[in-house]
Amino acid sequence: MKNNNHLSGASRRPLARASWLASAAALAAILPQAAFAAEETAEAASAEAPATTVSEASQGDIIIVTARNREESLVDVPIPISVISSATLEQQHVFTLADITQRAPGLTATTPNARRTGVSLRGIGKTSGNDNMEAAVGVIVDDVFLDHVGMTYQDFTDLSQVEILRGPQGTLLGKNTSLGVIKYTSKLPSFTPEGTLEVEGGLDRSTFKARGSFSDALVEDLLAFRASFFYDNQAGDILNINPAVGGRWHEQNRWGGRLQLLLEPSDNFSLRLNVDGAETNERSNTKPFMVDPATLNDGSVRTTTYSTRLARNYFQPYTPIIGSWDTIDIDEALPLITRNYGASLIATWDIGEVEIKSITAGRWFHFDATNDQEQTRFPISRSGSLVNTEQFSQEFRFTGDITDTIDYQAGLYLMRIETDTNGRSRFGRDAGAFFATNAQYNTLNNPAGWVLLQDALENTQSISNQHPISNSQAAFAQANWEITDRASLTAGLRYTREQKTSTTTRTIGTQDGTPLVSTGNATADAIRAAQLQTPFATILGDPIDAGAFAWLVNPSYKITDDVLFYASASGGGKSGAVAFDNNGTRRNVAPEKTTDFELGVKGQFFDNVLWVSANLYYTKVRDYQAVTSIADANSSTGFSSVLGNIPGIRAQGIEVDGTLTPFEGLTINFGGAYNDAVYTDWANATCPRSFPTTIPTCDNTGKQIVGAPKWVGIIGFNFEREVGSSGVSFYAYANDTYRTKHNLEQLLSPYGWQDSYHLTDAGIGIITEIAGARTQIGIAAKNLFDVQYTTSINDFSNNAPVGYDGIGPSRTINAVVRATF
Numbered sequence: 148m149k150n151n152n153h154l155s156g157a158s159r160r161p162l163a164r165a166s167w168l169a170s171a172a173a174l175a176a177i178l179p180q181a182a183f184a185a186e187e188t189a190e191a192a193s194a195e196a197p198a199t200t201v202s203e204a205s206q207g208d209i210i211i212v213t214a215r216n217r218e219e220s221l222v223d224v225p226i227p228i229s230v231i232s233s234a235t236l237e238q239q240h241v242f243t244l245a246d247i248t249q250r251a252p253g254l255t256a257t258t259p260n261a262r263r264t265g266v267s268l269r270g271i272g273k274t275s276g277n278d279n280m281e282a283a284v285g286v287i288v289d290d291v292f293l294d295h296v297g298m299t300y301q302d303f304t305d306l307s308q309v310e311i312l313r314g315p316q317g318t319l320l321g322k323n324t325s326l327g328v329i330k331y332t333s334k335l336p337s338f339t340p341e342g343t344l345e346v347e348g349g350l351d352r353s354t355f356k357a358r359g360s361f362s363d364a365l366v367e368d369l370l371a372f373r374a375s376f377f378y379d380n381q382a383g384d385i386l387n388i389n390p391a392v393g394g395r396w397h398e399q400n401r402w403g404g405r406l407q408l409l410l411e412p413s414d415n416f417s418l419r420l421n422v423d424g425a426e427t428n429e430r431s432n433t434k435p436f437m438v439d440p441a442t443l444n445d446g447s448v449r450t451t452t453y454s455t456r457l458a459r460n461y462f463q464p465y466t467p468i469i470g471s472w473d474t475i476d477i478d479e480a481l482p483l484i485t486r487n488y489g490a491s492l493i494a495t496w497d498i499g500e501v502e503i504k505s506i507t508a509g510r511w512f513h514f515d516a517t518n519d520q521e522q523t524r525f526p527i528s529r530s531g532s533l534v535n536t537e538q539f540s541q542e543f544r545f546t547g548d549i550t551d552t553i554d555y556q557a558g559l560y561l562m563r564i565e566t567d568t569n570g571r572s573r574f575g576r577d578a579g580a581f582f583a584t585n586a587q588y589n590t591l592n593n594p595a596g597w598v599l600l601q602d603a604l605e606n607t608q609s610i611s612n613q614h615p616i617s618n619s620q621a622a623f624a625q626a627n628w629e630i631t632d633r634a635s636l637t638a639g640l641r642y643t644r645e646q647k648t649s650t651t652t653r654t655i656g657t658q659d660g661t662p663l664v665s666t667g668n669a670t671a672d673a674i675r676a677a678q679l680q681t682p683f684a685t686i687l688g689d690p691i692d693a694g695a696f697a698w699l700v701n702p703s704y705k706i707t708d709d710v711l712f713y714a715s716a717s718g719g720g721k722s723g724a725v726a727f728d729n730n731g732t733r734r735n736v737a738p739e740k741t742t743d744f745e746l747g748v749k750g751q752f753f754d755n756v757l758w759v760s761a762n763l764y765y766t767k768v769r770d771y772q773a774v775t776s777i778a779d780a781n782s783s784t785g786f787s788s789v790l791g792n793i794p795g796i797r798a799q800g801i802e803v804d805g806t807l808t809p810f811e812g813l814t815i816n817f818g819g820a821y822n823d824a825v826y827t828d829w830a831n832a833t834c835p836r837s838f839p840t841t842i843p844t845c846d847n848t849g850k851q852i853v854g855a856p857k858w859v860g861i862i863g864f865n866f867e868r869e870v871g872s873s874g875v876s877f878y879a880y881a882n883d884t885y886r887t888k889h890n891l892e893q894l895l896s897p898y899g900w901q902d903s904y905h906l907t908d909a910g911i912g913i914i915t916e917i918a919g920a921r922t923q924i925g926i927a928a929k930n931l932f933d934v935q936y937t938t939s940i941n942d943f944s945n946n947a948p949v950g951y952d953g954i955g956p957s958r959t960i961n962a963v964v965r966a967t968f
Contacts (some may be wrong), residue, residue: 179707181348196513210758213332215625216319216544216556225637225703225713227747229254229804229818233334236309237965238865239908240347240927242302242377245938247329249884249906251311251650252327252802252820252859257891257938257953258961260432261300261485262514262532265939268313268327269766269798270824270855277570277774277790278534279615279649279724283739285316287333288419291491291508292322294564295536298487298512301403301425303377305343305360307332313764313802314743315719317697318625318639321506321542321560325720325741325768336371336409336419337362342968347693347927353382356961369412373637376404384957385433388468389476389524396475397954403487416496416770427485432518432531433477434467434941438898439948446836451585452947461580461597468525469948472935473957479519479529479575486513494728501547512536521947526575527582533569538562549626557624563617570611573658576680577672581602582946583674590670603671608658609679615649625699637701641719647691649725655679681730681938688725689735695720708752718742721772726790737770737792759805763950766798767827773853774895775833796852811869816882818861824852835896845894849967853893854938856886856903858946867914874915877926881909891953898949899940904956907931912963920968926960933958 210221211884214228221230229251231241241247244256244266255273256266261335272283278295286293303309310330317323342361348354383398396819403425410418439454449455455677457467468476491508535918538560548554579600580588591600625639656663665672699717724736747762770792800822807815826832826847834845863882870877884906892899892926912925939953 162905163483167753196236214312214365215331216355217546221758222709222711222749222751225635225701225711226715227313227745227748227764227802231309231311233307235865236306237343238878239882239910240963241309241799241861242304242379242927244299244329247309249312249882249908250816250818250861250863252804252861253310253858254314255820255854255886255938257299257854259434259939259953260483260514260516261297261427261512262516262534263939263952264300265854266299266329267854268295268311269764269794269800269822270800270852271766271771272326272770273854277726278536278566278613279726280736280772280774280790281324281724282323282722283326283772285322285328286331287328288319289333289491290321290493290506290542291489291510292320292540292562293510294322294538294562295512295566297485297508297514297534297536298489298538300427300485300508301487302358302377302401303331304358304377305334305405307364307374313762314715314766315422315684315697315699315717315741316664317621317641317643318623318699319538319556319558320623321558322619322620323621323641323643323695323697323721325718325739326766332375332521333405333407333421334360334362336373336407336731338364338368338371343667343965345963345965347961347963349959352384352617352959353380354639354955354959354961355380365408366530369410371409373402373407373409378402382385382961383430385435385473385475385954387477388473389478391524391607392478394430396430396433396477396480397956398429398431399425399427400482401425415498417494419493421491422489424486424488426487428482430480430482431515432480432483433475433522433954434950434952435472435954436467436522436948436950439469439943440837440898443839444897445839447839449945451583453521453586453943453946453948456581459580460592461588461600462577465523465525472951472954475522476524477519478524479526483515483517484513484515486511488512501545504542504544504546506540506542506544508538508540510536512538520572521581522728525577525581527578529573529575531571532739533571534566534862536564536566537597538564543654552629553626555624555626558622560621560623561617562619564885565616566614568613568615570613571608571611572678573608574604574606576605576894577599578605578678578766579671579674582678587670587674591668599666599668599671599717600674602666603618603674604678606656606658607663607675607679609653609655609682612652612654613649614651617648617722619722620644623697631912635707636702637703639697639699639701641697642694643697643722644694647722647725649688650685651688651727651731652685653682653731655682659747683731686727686731686733688727689733691723691735693722693723695722695738707750709752709755712748713745714747715745715815716743717745724772724790728789734789734791736772736790739772739792740769742767756809757805757807759803761801761803761963763801764799768796770794771796773893793826793829793832795826796824797827798822798824798852798855800824813864813866816861816865817863818859820859822855822857822880823861824857825849826852833894835892835894835899836944837897847895850895851889853895853899854889854891856889858885858887860885873936876914877911878914878923879909881907883907891937892942894942896940896942896949898942901937901940904934904936905932906934906936910963917966920966921961922967923965925963927963928958928960930956930958 265273266284344359358377362373381399383395385397405423408420489510514534520528544558621643623641701715720740724807749760829847867878910927937951941950
């Protein structure tokens with residue numbers, strides 16, 4: 148039987164539109180023939196004892212990771228890295244990005260929907276909602292880099308493990324990142340039968356979840372498969388009281404699956420096909436309105452607010468919902484649809500002196516949001532983005548030894564990503580009465596004027612299109628020199644060249660396609676023009692064709708066989724972006740540049756009873772890319788969101804990660820971080836909206852950066868023990884994450900603070916054998932103490948209150964049955 152010790156990867160023959168990728172795929176098809184031709188000479192080199200697989204090693208005393216594209220003991224990897232094992236992922240129901248942030252120090256995320264997903268490490272990188280920018284924290288699934296953050300918005304199941312790598316990456320990975328990487332590794336196909344099936348349900352939120360997998364040989368010792376699926380349905384915890392629509396929002400309704408085929412015709416060659424798909428169709432696009440201030444911070448009264456607009460006699464009697472975590476009153480929103488599909492193929496062959504891998508992949512992302520913009524029961528404004536993204540990549544990796552003490556990895560990487568985004572604003576019958584200025588409304592506040600207010604915007608729409616395209620080519624290499632039995636030096640270099648283009652267009656008209664004609668009233672036409680804004684034909688952005696280097700110097704020393712001391716200095720970043728402001732004016736964004744220094748120690752102590760990793764870090768980012776707000780007199784809100792650069796930020800602190808196994812059956816995990824992350828240069832920031840317009844800019848230099856709690860603590864345990872000799876085991880687990888107070892609003896609004904909070908997951912149950920299957924029966928709780936929190940806050944404007952865009956799910960307690968056979 149073959150040993151499945153290949154690292155997971157991907158490859159796929161692309162579409163005709165990416166001709167360069169077709170050539171690469173053709174080369175990938177030719178290389179296996181060379182591998183077979185060299186098989187006879189390679190047999191002697193491959194006769195060594197095979198490496199332990201990730202899945203096998205994770206169950207023993209040694210934690211095996213693949214952070215450096217080869218299987219190594221965690222204690223031998225001289226970088227700060229957190230690992231979540233398959234056992235923890237399955238038992239504690241860790242399936243989403245949000246779940247992972249509760250188990251890795253320094254990692255945070257906001258996931259209100261796919262397009263607004265944002266991931267940060269050490270408080271850096273958490274920006275979202277713009278399709279022109281790259282992620283600062285990358286996500287890699289089975290060796291395929293997901294370039295659009297929306298591709299991570301799904302449940303990840305049937306995993307071998309998850310690794311969180313901190314610091315700039317790129318001298319080993321296909322795509323460079325400026326802050327770190329989350330690396331998912333799926334379980335591989337097996338040549339012997341194995342399967343799991345899990346069902347989860349609860350009455351409090353009408354929960355039903357199911358997931359499972361099965362693997363076996365199709366042709367003994369030659370071809371194996373693995374198939375997995377998930378279904379996740381959970382009623383929302385926010386009630387819509389509008390009787391015309393009703394229902395519960397902030398729900399989960401998603402499903403997906405993955406199919407893998409593994410072909411191993413010889414000991415020196417393997418081919419793995421990976422096809423996956425996931426969809427959501429869920430009423431999740433809400434952001435409860437929490438505060439609508441009547442005054443600014445100097446005490447001056449706001450003349451036009453969300454509340455005063457809805458207090459107009461046109462809308463009476465009506466009281467909007469402000470300040471509720473669990474109640475809304477909407478009529479315009481539709482379920483949010485997300486589709487993620489991918490296919491990949493990885494060929495691995497050993498030709499003696501060199502192991503070669505060809506990884507090719509294609510991914511497709513679709514996002515369709517229709518939101519109730521003002522969140523009332525009146526037909527005012529329905530908005531949301533329609534996004535379609537295609538990504539194709541080809542990677543070649545070469546691994547070998549230069550001498551007995553120097554080994555290397557080198558590679559070539561090609562990627563193309565193309566996105567088409569339509570930002571849609573559609574207006575209903577009551578939009579004119581809501582969006583009119585006070586003077587405009589007073590002019591038309593009579594029976595005939597109300598008709599004109601309705602004619603102003605009813606059935607109209609404005610659509611802004613952007614079409615960014617990015618091509619990336621890179622060469623990278625990393626070498627590891629074993630200076631002595633205990634001292635090593637790792638060094639790496641990467642050169643990336645990227646070409647980027649983008650266009651933007653705005654069209655206005657009617658939703659049904661009829662001609663847009665004047666209302667016959669200048670005031671009503673002015674109300675319309677302010678909302679639809681000025682249309683413009685296609686504008687070509689300033690193209691980018693630029694190169695950049697990433698580098699790594701990483702010495703390490705093994706104090707003992709089980710204790711490693713390491714240091715590293717690295718540099719990287721992400722390329723600039725072709726961008727525009729809200730009026731179509733070209734507004735390119737400069738490249739982001741990161742320099743990072745690490746000093747750490749990790750090791751196993753007391754005969755593997757204690758594992759601990761601790762590291763000091765200093766990270767400096769120049770021209771930090773962020774979506775932020777600027778004052779905009781042409782915008783109906785007075786502000787516009789734009790992608791820009793913040794001159795400088797810095798994060799420094801300490802991270803600790805570890806496990807303690809005091810006796811067999813009990814594992815205690817712990818982690819924590821102190822993160823002093825501040826803006827070192829942001830003297831000309833736009834002031835928060837609570838400031839009067841006479842103070843246009845604020846100096847944020849020295850302030851803690853958005854979304855960066857200064858302290859994070861994690862504590863948890865897994866326990867399993869057989870009850871006597873009954874064949875029945877009792878299990879229990881818990882995990883608690885604590886974050887201190889931090890600001891979540893992009894301009895550091897005084898209304899953007901999230902207070903410190905704990906999040907606790909826990910479960911108990913029994914494990915026994917039923918009909919030959921290891922069966923787990925128990926109860927699982929998420930957010931056990933029903934803590935109210937948010938991961939994103941939008942400041943108020945003159946037509947919206949402060950909104951909690953990333954509100955966390957409320958408590959769920961479900962029954963779980965899991966069978967492994």
